[in-house]
Structure formats: structure tokens, C-alpha cells
Amino acid sequence: MKGDHHVILRVVAKALIPIIALYGFYVHFHGEYSPGGGFQAGVILAVCVILYSLIFGIAPTMRAITPGFARFIAGLGFIIYVGVGFWALAMGGNFLDYDALFREEPGGHLGQHTGIIVIEIGVLFAVAGSMVTIFYAFAGRVSEIRDEDW
Amino acid sequence: MTGFEGATLAIDLLNITLLTILFVVAIAIARLRSLFAIVMLSGIYSLVSATWFVALDAVDVAFTEAAVGAGISTALFLGAMVLTSRTAKAEKGAARIVPLLVVIATGAILIYATIDLPGFGDPTSPANTGVGVEFIERTYPEIAIPNIVTAVLASYRGFDTLGEVGVVFAAGLAVSLLLGFGERSLGASVREEDRLNALKKDEEKS
Structure with a gap:
């Protein structure tokens, strides 16, 4: 945290980053009604983390969201997605056949809704975790980006 | 249909303006040697093409392009650029002319292919008469969520x-x-x- 000529950037970013994160969650949970969904929301949440690390430095970011945690989230998301597929298999349906999740009568939509919500959470985790992991892999190779480097 | 011609003209002007901006940015990216400027310009390219996708009513694609192309890619390119040098070397000899020929040939093939495409928004096009209608009709009774794109992506x-x-x-x-x-x-x-x-x-x- 050297040099005070980034003070406006830091103050604005501090106010904006929570709003960006909130928008990411909105995009995720509103995916049934409006454009968006787990993929876009995951990218927006990853952008939050990346923006924070570009402005406040990579070390504080890694302390808040550790590289291991990002990798864990990425793997967990994929497992959640595949898990829904196996859940449907276990209930006697085809792989990822959401109608079979609760063995509903035809016309019931609970299985479809649950399936979509759960796999979207899986997509969110996998995308956000993978993007942050990729960024950490690049950014972690250099300790600090100096202003003169640009 | 009064006013319809005016609306079409406005949409045409919008398309031409956005495509011109894309063209100028692409030429600038090809001509520049400073990697930082190239990364920033490719972010702008993504943002402008996202705007153009909105004009084409492909809101979901536009959203993804804005988030992935302008957001993540730019940040990742910056991260990758820090690991390498700040300027690209100028190409010499055949490397200057061969990519141009490849691009011109591909572009000519693509333009030739567009002759067979149905008009934009044509109600009799295969996309609007075949499987598209099927999804529109079946999504609400079967999945019961309003956003058909999400239903197709996540369920079908x-x-x-x-x-x-x-x-x-x-x-x-x-x-x-x-x-x-x-x-x-x-x-x-x-x-x-x-x-x-x-x-x-x-x-x-x-």
C-alpha cells in the first residue's frame, strides 16, 4: 500500500465491490426470470475477487479467499452438478432427469425446479472457483505489480 | 404501419455504427504493438459486441460476452501480460502477409455462406418454425419457469x-x-x- 495517488480508486472500489457481488447473486437467483444464471453470476463473483486483488494487492486477497479454497469450490461445484445426475439415477430415472428426483406424478414441477436450482449452484461454484484459480495462477507468479510496469 | 420504416432505419443505423466501431477497434488491435493497449482494446471490442448482441435481441449471449469477454478475459490477459514483455515484436517476411490472406479467404467464405441464411427475424426460417416453437410451447407446461433460455440450458x-x-x-x-x-x-x-x-x-x- 504505497503511494497515495490511488486513493480515489481505492475508495470507489471499496464502495463498488460489495454492490458488484450483490449484483452477481441477483443474476444467479434471478436466472429463472431474466437473462443470466450460474455461469454469468460465477464470472461476476470472480471479477469481484479479481478487482479487489488488482486494486488492493494479491496478498490480502489470498488471505481472504485462499487459493486452496478457490480450488475446493471449483471441484465442489462440479461434484454438485454430477451429484444431481446420480441422484436422478438413484431414484430410477435417467442421468440428470430432474422429473425423477422426487418420483413425482406427471405435471409436478418440484423436481425440475430443484434440479435447476441445484445444478445452477454447482455451475456458480465451479465457474467462480475456476476463474479465481486461473487468476491466482497468473497473478501469483509476480509478487507486486509496480506502477512503473504499466 | 406508420413509423415502422423509421424504426428499421434506426436499427440499421445502430447496427452500422456498432459494426464500424468494431471494425476500427479490430484494425487498431492489429496495428498496435503495445500489449497493454491491445488488452484494453480487446475489452472494448467485447463490450461493443455485447451491445451489438443486445441490438440483435440475444440478451443472454450479450450478458455472457460482457461478463466473460470484457470482464474476466481482460483481467486474465493483464495477469498474463505482467509475466511477459510489454510490447509485441513486429512480424517479418511471410508472417506479415499470410495471416491477412487467411483472414480474407475465411471472410469471403463466411460472406458467401450468409447468402443462404434466412433474413433476420424471418418468421418462416427453420429456427422459428422447428425446434424453437417446440421449446416455446413445451417449456411452461413441462418446466414452469418463465426464462426459456435457462430451461433449455439447465434442463433440456x-x-x-x-x-x-x-x-x-x-x-x-x-x-x-x-x-x-x-x-x-x-x-x-x-x-x-x-x-x-x-x-x-x-x-x-x-
Whole structure:
């Protein structure tokens, strides 16, 4: 945290980053009604983390969201997605056949809704975790980006 | 239909303006040598093409382009650029002319292919008479969510989306395996810093 000529950037970013994160969650949970969904929301949440690390430095970011945690989230998301597929298999349906999740009568939509919500959470985790992991892999190779480097 | 011609003209002007901006930005990217400027311009390119997708009523695609193309890609390119030099070397000899020929040939083929495409928004086009109508009719009774794009992506084509998530995960894994050691050493130095700070705090307490 050297040099005070980034003070406006830091103050604005501090106010904006929570709003960006909130928008990411909105995009995720509103995916049934409006454009968006787990993929876009995951990218927006990853952008939050990346923006924070570009402005406040990579070390504080890694302390808040550790590289291991990002990798864990990425793997967990994929497992959640595949898990829904196996859940449907276990209930006697085809792989990822959401109608079979609760063995509903035809016309019931609970299985479809649950399936979509759960796999979207899986997509969110996998995308956000993978993007942050990729960024950490690049950014972690250099300790600090100096202003003169640009 | 009064006013309809005016609306068409406005949409045409919008398309021409956006495509002109895209063309200018693409030429600038090809001519520039400063990598930082190129990364910033490619972010602008993504943002303008996202705007153009909105004009074409492809809101979901536009959203993804804005988030992935302008957001993540720019940040990742910046991260990658820091690891290499700041300017690209000028091409020499055949490397100057061959890419241009390839691009012109591909462009000519694509323009030739557009002759067979149905008009934009044509109600009798295959996309609007075949499977598209089927999805519009079946989504609400079967899935009961309003956004058809989400229903198609998450339910009807859930297996495709599983593959896409797998690709994203594999990309993260591959980059992590290739470059992960620097990340690890930085993580270790962060932990070391934490440990020293904790030690300092303990000393201050005692």
C-alpha cells in the first residue's frame, strides 16, 4: 500500500465491490426470470475477487479467499452438478432427469425446479472457483505489480 | 404501419455504427504493438459486441460476452501480460502477409455462406418454425419457469451444460497444474507474513 495517488480508486472500489457481488447473486437467483444464471453470476463473483486483488494487492486477497479454497469450490461445484445426475439415477430415472428426483406424478414441477436450482449452484461454484484459480495462477507468479510496469 | 420504416432505419443505423466501431477497434488491435493497449482494446471490442448482441435481441449471449469477454478475459490477459514483455515484436517476411490472406479467404467464405441464411427475424426460417416453437410451447407446461433460455440450458440440455462446466473446471485445473507453483510460493509467503505478525502481536502482549 504505497503511494497515495490511488486513493480515489481505492475508495470507489471499496464502495463498488460489495454492490458488484450483490449484483452477481441477483443474476444467479434471478436466472429463472431474466437473462443470466450460474455461469454469468460465477464470472461476476470472480471479477469481484479479481478487482479487489488488482486494486488492493494479491496478498490480502489470498488471505481472504485462499487459493486452496478457490480450488475446493471449483471441484465442489462440479461434484454438485454430477451429484444431481446420480441422484436422478438413484431414484430410477435417467442421468440428470430432474422429473425423477422426487418420483413425482406427471405435471409436478418440484423436481425440475430443484434440479435447476441445484445444478445452477454447482455451475456458480465451479465457474467462480475456476476463474479465481486461473487468476491466482497468473497473478501469483509476480509478487507486486509496480506502477512503473504499466 | 406508420413509423415502422423509421424504426428499421434506426436499427440499421445502430447496427452500422456498432459494426464500424468494431471494425476500427479490430484494425487498431492489429496495428498496435503495445500489449497493454491491445488488452484494453480487446475489452472494448467485447463490450461493443455485447451491445451489438443486445441490438440483435440475444440478451443472454450479450450478458455472457460482457461478463466473460470484457470482464474476466481482460483481467486474465493483464495477469498474463505482467509475466511477459510489454510490447509485441513486429512480424517479418511471410508472417506479415499470410495471416491477412487467411483472414480474407475465411471472410469471403463466411460472406458467401450468409447468402443462404434466412433474413433476420424471418418468421418462416427453420429456427422459428422447428425446434424453437417446440421449446416455446413445451417449456411452461413441462418446466414452469418463465426464462426459456435457462430451461433449455439447465434442463433440456443439462448434459451439455455439465460438459461446459467440466471444460471450465478442467481449464482451471490445467492452468493450476502448469503455473501453480508461483501461486504456492506466494501463498507460503502470505502465511509466513501472517505467522510473523502473530508473533509480533504475542510479543506486544507479553
